[in-house]
Amino acid sequence: MMRLFAFLMLFAAPLAAQEEIVLGLSQDAVAITADFDGSEILVFGAIRRESPMPDGQLGVIVTVAGPDTPIVVRRKARRLGIWVNVDDVKIDAAPSFYAVATSGPLSKVLRPSEDLHNRITIPQAVREVGTNVLDSRSFARALMRIRERDNLYQTLEGQVDLSRDTLFETHIAMPANLTEGFYVARIFLTRDGNVVDTYVTSIPVKKVGMERWLYNLAHEQALLYGLLSLAIAISAGWLASAAFGLLRR
């Protein structure tokens, strides 16, 4: 009887979840400093239950998405013997970074309908890509292929460690060429591939210290920044010349 009830509950009302995610992050923010060479975020947490554990295959999915940015995907073709950009698809918003980690094979922990609804896997996350253009799917695939090669899009099947059906943790490696902004981490708890609880938090990624100061100066005081660059360049050139002059003497 209990089992049947639990089963019905899962299908009928995921909102009245019996299972809840309690989350921790290894860091609240990612600071881009002068020696920044990528970062690794540890996402860990526990599943809290107020009643006995329901049945069904338990799954945990962690996604981390960088800020959406406008991009242009171009395709080259041979024209008059040389390779030139001939077609392009403009995309108003594509995630600059996207990682999805799961506790098991995707087909086991996530139903396609839930994926479609929550936009969890990479093809779903970049789905809204320029659908009005003919042949745009090959451009979307190219976008995913290139960003996967650069580790900007990652699918980490089975990379979430789930112990005793309660504690979970995963490491998300972020490359050095990150776009600044708020990174949204989403954690999905699934039973037989159906999402039963969701937890969303954000991690700010920003430049700090000198990197921040220079960036702001370049954008807000552009002329001053340009003059500063020139002053540094000219004095460095003069200093080197003087130093070598002394060495020769």
Add this chain to the structure above:
Amino acid sequence: MQIYLPIAEISVNLFLLLGLGGIVGILSGMFGVGGGFLLTPLLFFIGIPPAVAVATGATQIVASSVSGLLAHLKRRTVDLRMGSVLLIGGLIGAGLGIIIFNYLRSMGQVDLLVTIFYVVFLGIIGSLMFIESLRAIRKSGRIPTRRKHNWIHNLPFKIKFRVSGLYISVIPPMMVGVFVGILSAIMGVGGGFIMVPAMIYLLGMPTKVVIGTSLFQIIFVTAFTTLLHATTNYTVDIVLAVFLLIGGVIGAQFGTHIGLKLKAEQLRILLALLVLTVCFKLGLDLLLQPAEVYSIAKGIGT
């Protein structure tokens, strides 16, 4: 050791930057070219966004040219009057070049046109210099051929350029300056690779004076280009520039030394070979099928 570049927004190896700067610095000192025609494509290869590479390349050329110019000023191998005429033209050209660059950017074909510019100019200049130098070396013993009379000598507004030993119109050097200024803004180069041959073959200046004078013009034109890029596109990366120029200023000192020990014809033939190599590499990229026919550009219309 990795270093994060605040404007380019990527992390690159520190020693790679120092090495690139050093190579370009040696060339700058040896040939009187800013080295931008080599630096800018090399920066593309290590993953610096093209807009940042062009703007920062200009900044770096200022630094390596300053130390090169100081070395030439001491040896009195700079024609300041000729340099000033070239400079006035250069500033006008740089302004025009920025307008053209931003127009190409909005058309989305800036990469292709920049590459074609490189292939065409490097190809023509490289071949001409190579043939000329070979001829000069074969006729060794005789003074290299300087055309005494051509259409240039019939133009008005003649000025005496004492250091170069010339009495010619200001129009041809002014035009050379404008042309080089345009290339400086579009291709992220100092323009020495165009200006040096133009001064030798078109204006008929002596080779020893050509290098110092072109450095003089390059410094001011690239400084102007840097300011234009910094204020309109925000693409000058000062951290990238600093590491490139540390390598660059050291390299330039060695380069000037090497340059003085080689004969003018040898210098010219080496520069010709270098120009042709870069041209060949860039041309190949246009002709061969790329491994990935798709590319991603950040932002709309860049």
